[in-house]
Structures are given as C-alpha cells and as structure tokens.
Amino acid sequence: MGPLVPEVISNEFNLMIAFIIGIGFGYVLEQGGFSSTRKLAGLFYGYDFTVLRVFFTAGVTAMVGVLLLSHFNLLNIELIYVNPTFLWSALIGGGIMGAGFIIGGFCPGTSVCAAAAGRLDAMFFLGGSFLGIFAFTELYPYLKDIYFAESWGAVKINVFLGLSKEVFAVILTLVAIGAFVGVRFIEDRVNGKETKFDSEKFKSRFAMAAVPVIVILFTSIAPSADEIIGNQVNAKLSNNNYNYNKITVDNLISELLNKNNQYNLIDLRSKEEYKKSHIPLAINIPFDQIKNYEWENYFTQKFKTNIFYSDNVEEAKRAYLFAEYLGDAKRALLTEPISTYFAEVNPQKSNAALNNDAVINWRVESHQELIEKEKFLSKFSAPVKKKVLKIKGGCS
C-alpha cells in the first residue's frame, strides 16, 4: 500500500526518485507552455489562459487519482503529507507571491523551466527569489510571530466546509469545467476572435469533462475495499461450518508455558479492560484499532501464531477472520471468552471435568507461573509498535 517511501523505497533512493520525478515535472511544464513568461502573464490579462487550463486539469486529475487509489486501499491517505494551515501566514504569503507573479512573470518552478530553455529574464527571476528567501531568513526573528499565528494543523478543506471528500471533489471539478468554458469566451473577446461553436468538438470535450465526475461518483457508490472485506468476513462469520484454528484454555496455558515465544497472544478488549486484568503474556490490540498502521508487523510476520481472544467470542472470531486480510501471519482463536479463562484458573470456580484436583491445581499453578513469566519478560520486551512515520513535505 502506498506511499512506497520509506517502507518499500528507502530514503536514500528517494532522492533518485526525486530527480526522476523532477524530470517528468519539468518536461510537462515546459510542454504545457509554462516556460513562457508571456503565456503565464496572459492568465491575468485574459489573452492566454493556458496556465489555468493546465493547472486546474492537473489539480483535478491528481485529486481524483488520490480518491481512487485510497478507495481501493492502494494509498493510505492517513500517511500522506497534507500542508498545514497557518491562516495569516498563508494569506500574507499568497498575497506577496501574487505580486511577485504579476511583476516578475514567473513562479519559482516555472522560472527553472524557462531558465532551462535559455530565458535570461527567468534567470534574473531565479536570482531574485534567492534574495527574497534570504531576506525572509534574516528577518525571521521579526516575522516569527505572524509566521506561526493561527495554526490550525493539517485541516482538509472538505472538513472545513463540512462536506464529504467526494462532494468537494465534484464541486471543484465542476468549478474547473465552468472556468474552462468561461475563459474560452474571455480569451476570444480579448484577442478579438469570434467564439465558434463546434458541435463535434463540444461532444468530445463534454465526454472528457464527464470522466472525472463519473470517477468520483464511482468512488462514492462502489463498495470500497474495506466494505468488500467486511462483507467477506460477515459471510464467513455466519457460516457455522467455517473451520477456525481453535485453541482451548488448557491448550493455551500449556503452549504459553512451554513455547511462549512462538505466539502473540492478542487481547482485543479496550485498553482499560486490558489494564484491569488480562491473560498473562497477552498484548493489547483493541479490536477497533486492529487495522492501525502501528500493529502491521504483527499481522505480516511469518514466525509466530497470533492467538485472538476477547470478552466475546464473536469479536475474537471477527478479528481472526479480518487478520487474514492484514497479512499472512498464522492465526488461532481462543474459543472461550476471557471470563472462562479466569474461572478456570480460580480454584473455587473452576468446573474442571470430574472436579479433578490435579487439573485444577495445574491450572492455578500455571497461571501463577505465567504471571511470573510475564513479569520477567516485561523487563526485556514491550509490544513492538510500528512508528507512524511522519512524511516530510511542503516547501519548508
């Protein structure tokens, strides 16, 4: 599942990727006309809206792509970088950049493209931007307060507006399409051309404009990967003949006593319940957090068997079935709820077959032994959580 850095692709190799991506970025920008300062400025005087077309099409394409990839669980949008919002800083910065744009006729990325194509003015713009950045870094002590003011964190605009991702995506796409139609008229008027209506072209343009809208609608209607998995889990759950790899309380005790290092005993209850009491040596992965990134290694490792238990067997079964989709780790299910375990290891309550004292004693002693073992091992190992990796991004 994406993003591939740093799990699949190392941070070192990532720099190589950056170079390759940059080539693609520069190539497309230059082909799109972004290396021409007059084309860029045309946006603001209405004689050439190329930049708006390229920019908006790119934004919508990438946005719809992100929606589509995350719909099929190919991209974890919890991990990708979302530019944080610092309200005043963003507005002031944007305002100053706008002035730089209309005066200089470039933005930093396009000036690199134009300089590559030999435009001298772009080279001066580049030099100027170094001066501007230097001015900021030198004046930083005076600008710091406003730079960090109104920090809202990584707010998403659809959340801010109270809309779903899909609704916002449709709105933005329609705004883009509206802009594409509108600027055609403006452009023709400014350039003294008559706007012609070509019904053939209109049809193909209409079809293309419909594509992103259809894709967004598709992601909101079609079941997501999570929903499909959920349905499959439910189907297995209601199948009474489904063959779980079951383990009984007595088996569990003896396995833990003799080869505890071959098992991850997973307590699916809440943190609070786990703290109150749990089967010795169990680690706590609350059921609703089972999908979280930090636990991934437990479900993908190849050496240990994950044994699931909870206070209700249905939940344990659900986790057992769901774990299949999280990784290839071997699985086992404690067929009794945790209350049974504690009853069995309690000499008063134990209902061991035939009330055999030897069996009861064995359980009670083993339980104590497991508690000792847990105490001893806790010095060496705590549950290994995978660190949620902060992806760096933006331009700071």
Place this chain on the structure above:
Amino acid sequence: MKSKPYMNPYAAGFLLGLVLLATIYITGRGLGASGAFKSVTVETVKTVAPNHHASSEFYSSYEESNPGGPLKSWLFWEVLGVFVGAFISALLSNRINLRMERGPNVTHRVRVAAAVLGGALFGFGSQFGRGCTSGSALSGMAVMSFGGIITMLAIFGSAYMLAYFFRNLWINRG
C-alpha cells in the same frame, strides 16, 4: 528551425496531474520548488558566514529539521530534475533560445528589474506561504489541504488585483 507548438493544455494538465499523483503515491508528499531554493540559500549562508549561521535561530532550527544540506534535500534533487526535464523538452521542441522574453513596450532594463523584484517578492512570499504555486497551491489542491487552497486563492487573487497596475509590463495599452 521553427519551434513546435505547445502541447494541448488539457493533455499537459492531465500528464502533470499524473506526475503529481505518482509523486504522492510513491513518496507520500507533493511536488515543490521554492523549498529547494531555500535549501541552497541556507547552505550558501552556512558556507559564507558560518558564525552567523550557527548563531541565528532560523538557520539552526532549519539545520535540525533538514540535516545534510541540499544534497540530502528531496526538493533540491527534484528541482534539478525539473531543470533537466524542461531542457530536454525545450530541446526536442526547438525552443532553446538565449533571449529575454518581455511585454511589447518593455525595455530590457525594465524587464530585468521587474524579474529580480518579482523573484524576490515570490521568494519572500513563498516562505510565508510555506511553499509556492507547486508545493502549496497545486500539491495542496491534490490532497485537499485548506492551507494550500487558500494560499492558491491568495496568489491568484492578489495577482488579478494588481494586474491593472502593472499592465504596462505585459500588454499594449489600447
């Protein structure tokens, strides 16, 4: 040789969107440009005035969050790539040309001054905006970042508002 026409803007936009999407999928981050300039600026300060670099709050905190200088900076390598990619593209389309591009009534001197001033403003503003048109506006739009989108609106809004005052730089007065 005559230079080839530019690509259809929608096709170019679609390709640019795919480049951005691939970037997000592979690296989890967006594209950028001004961050690379910043990295080079800071490194220059470090080389020229090491004492100043060490004593300033800004430089030392930047060093901490971005160790290793430009050669370890993702954006630096990306922007190097942009230069190479744009060069290849311009070469293939016969657009390589050492010249100045300017509005019809603008002298070379004015164009140079405007380019330097515009660049300085853009560079300064991009620090406040935590990224420029690429890193903040375009990449922010793709991940629906509120900050990115208001930065974008501010950039284009301000440019439109100021366009009238700088019209002599770009268009003939009719």
